[in-house]
Amino acid sequence: MSEHKELYDRVFDLIEKHDDWMHNTINLIASENVSSPAVRSAIVCDFRDRYAEGWPGERVYAGCKYIDEVELICIDLAKKLFRAEFADVRPVSGVVANLMMYTAFMKPGDRMMALSIAHGGHISHARGNLGGTAGAVRGHKVQNWVFDEQEFNIDVDASAKKIRGLFQDGKDVKFLLFGGSVFLFPHPVKEFRKIADEYGMHIGYDSAHVSGLIAAGRFQDPLREGADVMTASTHKTMPGPQHGVVLSKEEFADAIKRAAFPGLMSNHHLHNVAGLAVALAEMIEFGHDYTDQIIKNARALGQALHERGWNVIAEQKGFTASHQILVDISETPMKDGRTVEEELEKANIVINRNLLPWDKKRGRDYKTPGGIRLGTSEMTRLGMKESEMDAIAEFMTRVVMKGEDVRKVAEDVAEFRKDFQHVHYAFDTDTPAYAHLRFK
Template identity: 55%
Template sequence: MAIDPDHQKIRDILKAHHEYWKNSIPLIASENLTSPSVREAAITDLSHRYAEGWIGERVYPGNQYFDDIEDLCIKLLKDLFDAPFIDTRPISGVVANLTIYTAFAQAHDKMLAISIPVGGHISFGPNKAKTGAFIGGTAGAVSRLDVDYLPFDRYGLNIDVDESIKAIRKIKPKILQFGASVFLFPHPVKELAPVAHEVGTHVNYDAAHVAGLIAGSQFQDPIREGTDTMTLSTHKTFPGPQKGIVVAAHDNFAEKIKTAAFPGMTSNHHLMHVAGLAIAAAEFKKFGKEYSKQVIKNAKALGQALYERGIHVVCPEKDFTESHTILVDITNFQNSIGLGAEVEQLLEKAHIVANRNLLPWDILEKRNYRNPGGIRIGSQEITRLGMKESDMVIIAEFFHKLLIKRINPDKIAQEVTDFRSDFQKLHYAFDSLHQAYDFIEII
């Protein structure tokens, strides 16, 4: 039977997409690969269903088995994060943040968070950017929060504790938001959460980027350090399906969070990904510590290897990073290659995928988010592919050949493809269970 031409076209494009990624070095700090077992969950019948409401109290029928899955998923996650309450219904990290804003604030309440130019996420942003260098964000545009910025040490790449204490006491925000999209060093939760609590502020920690490092006990432990709630994406350093969750440090936050998640922020909550998340959590219980340790070792090793080759990785005096992320100042290539957009494109041509990013001082130098002075690099996905410190030296060599020696990107792409051929298997993951899924019938 002839395949429909549009259908064929889509399949061809998907194939090309797979070929590109299979032969590339994936360095985007916000992405990861799911294991075959997690992917299998995505094609179960759960992808057709709804389960509005809480476990055991659904307002949709047919969920007697899904209730067991979500219950198990929550148990596994509570164990990993050592927390008394978790809501698995937010469908992404942004929706998890919106759930917190809905539960603990009202329109026009104040929130303090770091600004986007210094590494904040768009979900912390005000309705309208307060400088021309970047766009506004979800907290203001959707939740109508009045966002003020936490004072930030642009060159030390962290929140300024003394100035933030003053700001919290003066502004008395309804919400204090920790966390970042360029998250190199642990945030001062221990220092600032007690001050926020003194003035009646709800403290949330956005662990979207560092959730896997926290669950693997390799970063700070925000709940023990005093945060009230924690939001996260389940698919960055935590290698699960694309989803979000809210974690609470106390059961007494549970009712507000549950109501905000449903009916506030979700109807369908992507049930197949709850099953995938349960599998990812079981994998993480087994392999998470070893994995997250290697992620950080690789990030530091890549920082060092790039730095030694004349590539300006920021914060050399602090060993570049304590997380999966390093930030590279590429402004010295402005005349030879260009800024973030051009460097990103050149890397992409050479099959190296890393994204342009604002440097914290870019707005002082009149650079904006479209063509910033930095490139952000993450080690979490290449670690899943089994790469170790010695492989970071090879990757740094590719950067050196491309950016400094100016070797043709097509030639580097071939070298990258050869290098990648040794890394086609996923590590720190359960094996595929194809045979076990014989109950899945595609009709």
């Protein structure tokens, strides 16, 4: 057999191994989810090999009559689900959605406010010296929100004072960006609408993590609280394909459309537009129950870990109002997030290490941070409820606090997972959750 055929076969082997592993694993990565069988069958359609530059009905490519209709359905469903006047479903990811937002609302070099990475901001919001998309790609000058580490949220008064001070120093701010990757509690959007109007600033909200919760009315409602534009990934709490969306008031539609094409994309991954349309329909039908349970599960997981001696952040506020919890693991026997991440993975529990606001002062960085971030979207989708969160906390405690043999815990996790093999909150709940189509 040729070396290339061996590698070709190896790829299929590895895909198979990964799928098997996912069947046996507790996945608590807050930015991930498992899409429904219906979404997965949509994203393997022929659209994946086609082009459709531009807006439906005004394409630069021929052959789009069915693709156009699907994209228009997707736009309508997105507008309905997010109660938005305008939706552009072309961004191929959350970062590209953010780039569309920056392009539509700011000139290169304009100044903006965003959360720092240590306080939960995403790299696409960050400064140029960090290689962040806003700074390095668009040249934006990024000032950070003042953060209240007790409340685990933006400090409204101190941040407003900072913005006024910047204007007094001649450093005009053009854009206020809310949202982040560590996102426990709703951000103070409405508190900043007045000051935005006073100084002629626009407000953006990156809902990559919480878009599913927002869609179902379970977190906050940025477009009604004063945001001019909201971006999202469609595959975190919103259980769609890996894609993005930009939502806004109608008055910004033209600028956003131009940012998508000809600005940022030629091909916009049409198969994922089809998958997104299916996911949006599922969320309109099942999203309330699904997101309700996600949040209950996140709080239950926080409580169960807290009761077992873990230092879960924001205990005084019920740990979280979203799908995530953040845990300071610096006092556990394993001490740093990287070790915890590696040991739990050996036990079939997949989590993220995470920087904590005070890590830098303690000489830590993102490689060996003092925290971990856990999310409940995927396990909730498989039908888990509060009692399963208690079981998960116990598995984690056996590995991290009690130092039990990870192979034994991995076996127990696989056994536990046997009862959770189907996606819930979807039209088709019969096909196994991680099954994939194989033509070869």
